[in-house]
Amino acid sequence: MPRQVRERQMLDAAVAAFARHGYQAASMDDIAEAAGVSKPLVYLYLKSKEELFTACVRREIGALVAAVREGTRERGVSADQQLWNGLTAFFAHTADRPDGVAVLHRARTQGEPFAREVAAMRVEILTLVTGLLAQAAQDAGCAGVPAEREVSGLAHALVGAAESLAEWANSHEAARAGAAPSARETAATLMNFCWAGLENLMKGARWVPGASP
Amino acid sequence: MPRQVRERQMLDAAVAAFARHGYQAASMDDIAEAAGVSKPLVYLYLKSKEELFTACVRREIGALVAAVREGTRERGVSADQQLWNGLTAFFAHTADRPDGVAVLHRARTQGEPFAREVAAMRVEILTLVTGLLAQAAQDAGCAGVPAEREVSGLAHALVGAAESLAEWANSHEAARAGAAPSARETAATLMNFCWAGLENLMKGARWVPGASP
Amino acid sequence: MPRQVRERQMLDAAVAAFARHGYQAASMDDIAEAAGVSKPLVYLYLKSKEELFTACVRREIGALVAAVREGTRERGVSADQQLWNGLTAFFAHTADRPDGVAVLHRARTQGEPFAREVAAMRVEILTLVTGLLAQAAQDAGCAGVPAEREVSGLAHALVGAAESLAEWANSHEAARAGAAPSARETAATLMNFCWAGLENLMKGARWVPGASP
Amino acid sequence: MPRQVRERQMLDAAVAAFARHGYQAASMDDIAEAAGVSKPLVYLYLKSKEELFTACVRREIGALVAAVREGTRERGVSADQQLWNGLTAFFAHTADRPDGVAVLHRARTQGEPFAREVAAMRVEILTLVTGLLAQAAQDAGCAGVPAEREVSGLAHALVGAAESLAEWANSHEAARAGAAPSARETAATLMNFCWAGLENLMKGARWVPGASP
DNA sequence: GATGAATGAGATTTCATTCAT
């Protein structure tokens, strides 16, 4: 059996194990057995547990980013439409590969080297989002560009909301209140949640404490 | 030294260790040493690693919920103001006890018993938030109550955004773009991000794909 | 509370614990708690686990030997009658204090110092038995005294049979085949088992291989 | 080195250790070192201390039962001869493998699962013995079959006597009174001790208190 | 006379990792 195939089997098994048990609790024994190979072979191909985890993380990062980029590829549509497309792609992907997403989630709290990789991916996606927001601002004849720090905060809020919604949409809790929502429904929920606020912001309108009607 | 004092020392050390290394990687040896006691004493007082972790989680849940409840206690103010107060308390708390928050974050991916405790806390806070949103809807002369599933999704989005913002606000990344933002600033960012959207939703206005200006 | 009373409580608790769990598995914690006192008090009175076990063993040895001696005290009766009396006393005692007997049983396999104490007790009882056998030989006009080694072997066989019967009589297995047998019944069983053989031996008759009818 | 060989080495070392120190006091460290392997290998092959002990017990049970069965295999000889053959085989075995016998002895007081295995073995041997006694009764033109409980008691007495004699024969004490007795001598001692009594019993004769000559 | 507080030492068990073949 060719090396590439064997390697993918190992990565598949590793992603499943890391997703279910976490980095520490997943054992190389179990991964090797699940992959249907002997432990020395895993070490021959992937060097160590750390590198194996890194390989998993990189693969899943690539898959996620590719999915989102593919979703926002369509040109000639308005910024909010593109954002919606990207979100839909994101939610579709998280529904499709829950283990991969779980591995990325685990990696964020697994020490510097892993956390950094995921952080870099978040930056990549945030950049994408930020770009869309900026274009939306332009489209809307926005008065001025908000401070970098504010944009950064907004982007983090958006991504955090998306992650939380993805987790909720794929949990059993959501299914209890009817069928699990589709990716499009979830994306719409998030757009509803934030779009008006973002639009206002871009136009320079601000919510301030003590000023509500 | 009296038992209560020692127990608090142990919990402090354990929270720090669990926050930094996670449940599995934090060792009882290190925790005992950090607490300035011997390992057997930790076991005498806290029974096992699992119960120690549980004790940490419960303590931090209590502290977080108390902080947020305290923030929303003030009566006679509008709903958005109360939400803002609660968010400010939340961000102040996360800035004040980053380790405690990290422990709660870890607990969510550490198996059923722990995850359930945190989930229960999230439900408690979501209920609080939902109540405020409902009152806001009333204040705004809202046309109809949105479906339960939609409200649930919105609340998850809000909480996720808050968590993500808290993490970002306390990270070094935020400091790089100027001083770390205050709790009030972060709360304002989040209100700006979502309030208009929520208000629209309550009034029955919806964002729909393909309908943007 | 006077020291003697406290000490007896401790010994009672210790005997029960050692009987149930064995020397190693019985913990000083449990013994102290069962005795209703704190651990340091146990150490104050009984020095160490080893000495505590020794005290238990000595007490139970004393009780057992006293019971058997009491049983054989009656003068002016034939030797077999005295032996039967002694056996009855032995089985009555083992039925009455199963924990004490169990401790002695455990002590036999618990290393030199303890095993020696029990061995000494066995010697004491064996001497008693041997004396009765000798007198029986005289009564029966026995031809000659058997070799010391043979007598020793016989005595061990008798004691072993008695111990095994005691254990069986107090086990649930015996109760399954009707009510548990009384001490007198068990003693009769053992007398039936061996008396004729012993009598023959004393008269010089021997069982030899290949000579059965 | 092949797995089977290593496993036997481990069992040999474990039997020796359990025999000398008992289940609790024997440490896996010592067993591994005595077997000339590392501790993890012991766990890899034997799973746990409990299973290791079980494996020892089962092996020694098998060896002992096989030895006794082999001894009683010879057909066409009288019942007492067969019993003597079986006893000789038993004493030869206990002299040959004192550690194995000691392990079985320990197992009887080491908790339900172990005690049950040994009890089952005792039942097996008791059945064998009971069969021989029954045949002997037939040979002797026995009047009637004694009650089940009485037979059970007699068998227990016989086995207990045999165990006690075996222990004595292999102890230093026996050697002090001349050379240690051979298996045939010990078997003869036991036959002398009980055979006449058993024969009487089979014929319906009973020893009763107060009726001695 | 009695105890709450505390620990050094050692138990079983698991895991990532490497040879020799």
Added chain:
DNA sequence: AATGAATGAAATCTCATTCAT
């Protein structure tokens, strides 16, 4: 290319034992 055999290191947890009061 692939593996059965093997281990060093470290994890969680328990226990007999002693102070200071």
